[in-house]
Amino acid sequence: MTTNHRLSLVGIGCGSRTRTYMKLAMEKQEQYRIVAAADPVRVRAEKVRDFAPESERATIRMFSGAEELLSQPRLADVAIIGTQDDYHYGPCKKALEIGYNVLLEKPIAKTLREALELRDLAGSLNRRVVVCHVLRYTQFYRAIKKIIDSGEIGEVITFNANEGVGAFHFAHSFVRGHWGNSKTSTPMIVAKCCHDMDILYWLMGRKCLSVASFGELTYFTKKSLAKPRSERCVEWESPVGEDPYDARRYTTEEELRRWLAMVYDRAHEASVEEVYEWLKTSPWGRDQFQCDNNQPDHQVAIMNFEGGLTGTFTMTAFEQGRHIEIYGTKGKIRAGVFYKENGPGEISVTPHFGGQTRVVELEDLSGGYQGHGGGDWGLMESLYSDMCTVASSADMTTSIEASAHSHVMAFAVEHARLTGQVVNVAEFEQQVLKGELNY
DSSP, X not given: OOTTOOEEEEEESOSHHHHHHHHHHGGGTTTEEEEEEEOSSHHHHHHHHTTSOHHHHTTOEEESSHHHHTTSSOOSSEEEEOOOGGGSHHHHHHHHHHTOEEEEOSSSOSSHHXXXXXXXXXXHHTOOEEEOOXXXXXXXXXXXXXXXXXXXXXXXXXXXXXXXXXXXXXXXIIISSTTSOTTTSOOHHHHTTHHHHHHHHHHHTSOEEEEEEEEEOOSSSGGGOSSOOOSBGGGOOSOTTSSTTXXXXXXXXXXXXXXXXXXXXXXXXXXXXXXXXXXXXSGGGBOTTSSOOOOOSEEEEEEEEGGGOEEEXXXXXXXXXXXXXXXXXXXXXXXXXXXXXXXXXXXEEEESSSSOXXXXXXXXXXXXXXXXXXXXXXXXXXXXXXXHTSSSGGXXXXXXXXHHHHHHHHHHHHHHHHHOXXXXXXXXXXXXXXXXXXX
């Protein structure tokens, strides 16, 4: 490909993630064009089509799903695959075989074995697969990476990282939602935190050797009910919002309509009565204490990396935002939401022996695209060069080859949690490839 080529795109699974990427792509129409969209819910595919310039919409082909689109010869340069987690493997495998390069929503696949198979298939076919680990593209993590690589804090010795999922977000997505049950989706540490495993692997610049983990589902269970009540929030007699997880809040609070819009296509135009009717049968209308969820609402991982570097990672439903502390031989980095709100700043660098704490200034994103801290925008900025100009997949910002290791880390952490063992990551990967472990 040449740099004056308009990279052609097809969208497979046109939910919120694919629509975000397509919308951002159409802000750079000199680089991208939409060729086709596929989704069983036609209105979602139509929303993707409508991002394109009006003069090009009539030529965009519409398909009822991944299978129909992928039964055609290759229609474009890149397939954006944004289907549900348990339907990444099949469409991605077929797309690679047809000849597409792929932008693949994380996780790579529902199982680690499938993820590793896609990694190896992409390599054997010489296809490029960008995994949507959008944190790598944020100015926040790029600034931290720059500090580490500069040697300002010396050799990194240890770190503590934390992801606060947010209590309502957890209830929406990991109790009521698509990822509430690990048997039908992926383990929590994969579904939500493969972002974190990837960013830690990228920041540290070395592979993880072994992991241990502990975690439980403690709060979002029936034992947390003070007294029996209906399994549907719309049938509760208590005032709306008395319970902070009340699904009826979707109709009264604009911020929660944003979450509703990710799962209900008419979220913004529907009347209160219409939303209530939907909640009577939708998974998102259930009592958060009476669902079929099994994901831990808190989990900690202890990790040992090459070179003796160690670190901890905590996932919790009961905090909001990410924080990280990185300790080197010359100084330390403290960064994240907590430090932004409580000082000295979102990213600060403090030397161990003399000198002042340095606060790193980040660009204000209020006038630009803020999704995932600007990571969605950064991903689409980088996609063109990753597909058109870099010499090989090794030069891409995030390739499936690199992303696969963070998936091995995440699944190994889950295996450690379930077994209580310290898990050798490389041995775990080989056991999964050989079929000795079912992940």
